[in-house]
Amino acid sequence: MQAFRFDAIDLPQEAIAARARVRAFLAEEQTRRDFVAYRNSWNSFDPDFSRRAGAAGLIGVTWPGEYGGGAQSSLVRFVITAEMLAAGAPCGAHWIADRQSGPQILRHGSARARREILPRIVAGECYFAIGMSEPNSGSDLAAVRTSAKRDGDEWVINGQKIWTSNAHRAHYLIALTRTGEAGPDRHGGLTQFIVDLARPGVTVRPIRNLAGGHEFNEVFFDDYRVPDDRRVGGVGEGWRMVTSELAFERSGPDRFLSDYRLLVELIERLRENPDPRPDSRPDSRQEIIIGRLVSHLAALLRMSTAVAGLLDRGENPALEAALVKDVGTAFEREIPELARLLVASQPSFDAEDPFSQALAQVMLHAPSFTLRGGTREILRGMIARGLGLR
Numbered sequence: 001m002q003a004f005r006f007d008a009i010d011l012p013q014e015a016i017a018a019r020a021r022v023r024a025f026l027a028e029e030q031t032r033r034d035f036v037a038y039r040n041s042w043n044s045f046d047p048d049f050s051r052r053a054g055a056a057g058l059i060g061v062t063w064p065g066e067y068g069g070g071a072q073s074s075l076v077r078f079v080i081t082a083e084m085l086a087a088g089a090p091c092g093a094h095w096i097a098d099r100q101s102g103p104q105i106l107r108h109g110s111a112r113a114r115r116e117i118l119p120r121i122v123a124g125e126c127y128f129a130i131g132m133s134e135p136n137s138g139s140d141l142a143a144v145r146t147s148a149k150r151d152g153d154e155w156v157i158n159g160q161k162i163w164t165s166n167a168h169r170a171h172y173l174i175a176l177t178r179t180g181e182a183g184p185d186r187h188g189g190l191t192q193f194i195v196d197l198a199r200p201g202v203t204v205r206p207i208r209n210l211a212g213g214h215e216f217n218e219v220f221f222d223d224y225r226v227p228d229d230r231r232v233g234g235v236g237e238g239w240r241m242v243t244s245e246l247a248f249e250r251s252g253p254d255r256f257l258s259d260y261r262l263l264v265e266l267i268e269r270l271r272e273n274p275d276p277r278p279d280s281r282p283d284s285r286q287e288i289i290i291g292r293l294v295s296h297l298a299a300l301l302r303m304s305t306a307v308a309g310l311l312d313r314g315e316n317p318a319l320e321a322a323l324v325k326d327v328g329t330a331f332e333r334e335i336p337e338l339a340r341l342l343v344a345s346q347p348s349f350d351a352e353d354p355f356s357q358a359l360a361q362v363m364l365h366a367p368s369f370t371l372r373g374g375t376r377e378i379l380r381g382m383i384a385r386g387l388g389l390r
């Protein structure tokens, strides 16, 4: 049985300084740009905000200086991302590139890809999408069928991806493709490529989400040609690449702070209208419910900080990341349910009060919290394996 590693981490001085820096940046944004706190902020796509965040040195902070990065610890990045989410900043444009695509290119991309792409991500002007899921391959990622066939110095890609967030507004997508036989463990024969979404041979078609918004897409490849130096990692190493990438994707504060602004609005509402039933059962009392949520949040913060510490030490935190995502997204889904019970309101996008507006938006997005990035059943399978139970 593998033990979970959630050691207590003391934030280094540079992370404490980064917190002050990002708070000052966000306060300035709030004053000068008057941004409303977004309720699902890492889905809020605002290239102008991302460019200003890049100029302020808040993107690619762990990457080496030669690519424009800050060469700082993962804990600095952790603090910056947590503060962005807590403020409800519209940080969605650069989010995926900063969180996972950039780190993959840094570790496994060609020298040319690193040189051409990473500085643009750091500047907040180059955005990425994730091309893993396919119509018959979501949880079972090893069943990917989109094919890439070698042709001289290029590869020719054919097939389809689905649920690709931001593919209609990103510059690139990292596609997981089949380049060979799966082999007995089914994990062989997969390879990743950086796809330039502006080149011919790729078509992006919208899928509307529950809230009526256009956030994700279908992506079709029709003899799309990609140079070999846009390969990420070795031929046939795609499985190892995606599993390490998913650890970046699953462990951060975006897995428990998606609807943090609703929690803030809820507390504001309860402060204005304290519990009219002081004698009610303790487990239904507002202050006890809020206290429980806040203590869960504190535990999640500590767990997620510990994963950032593992990343800093170059360790693979896939198991701990699965646990953070499972517990974190359960927390995110509980917030709108409790908010509905604690405050009588008519959730609506057009509501005048921020609470009812936030609740409407979160209720329509919340079902996706436990799906995107891997479902709870899949995460629990990984956790069970880590505990030696299967």
Ligand SMILES: Cc1cc2nc3c(=O)[nH]c(=O)nc-3n(C[C@H](O)[C@H](O)[C@H](O)COP(=O)(O)OP(=O)(O)OC[C@H]3O[C@@H](n4cnc5c(N)ncnc54)[C@H](O)[C@@H]3O)c2cc1C
Pocket: 129, 130, 131, 132, 133, 134, 135, 136, 137, 138, 139, 140, 162, 163, 164, 165, 166, 216, 368, 371, 372, 373, 374, 375, 376, 377, 378, 381
């Ligand atoms: C908002 C959102 C954004 C997304 N963005 C992206 C993106 O940018 N790029 C991308 O590649 N994908 C993206 N996805 C896709 C996401 O990763 C998949 O939806 C997810 O992995 C589940 O795959 P599926 O939809 O094919 O469901 P399925 O794999 O068909 O699963 C259906 C149900 O069966 C359960 N199940 C499946 N296998 C097992 C098993 N072995 N044991 C127990 N239960 C099982 C699942 O838990 C689930 O409840 C996004 C999804 C959402 C909702």
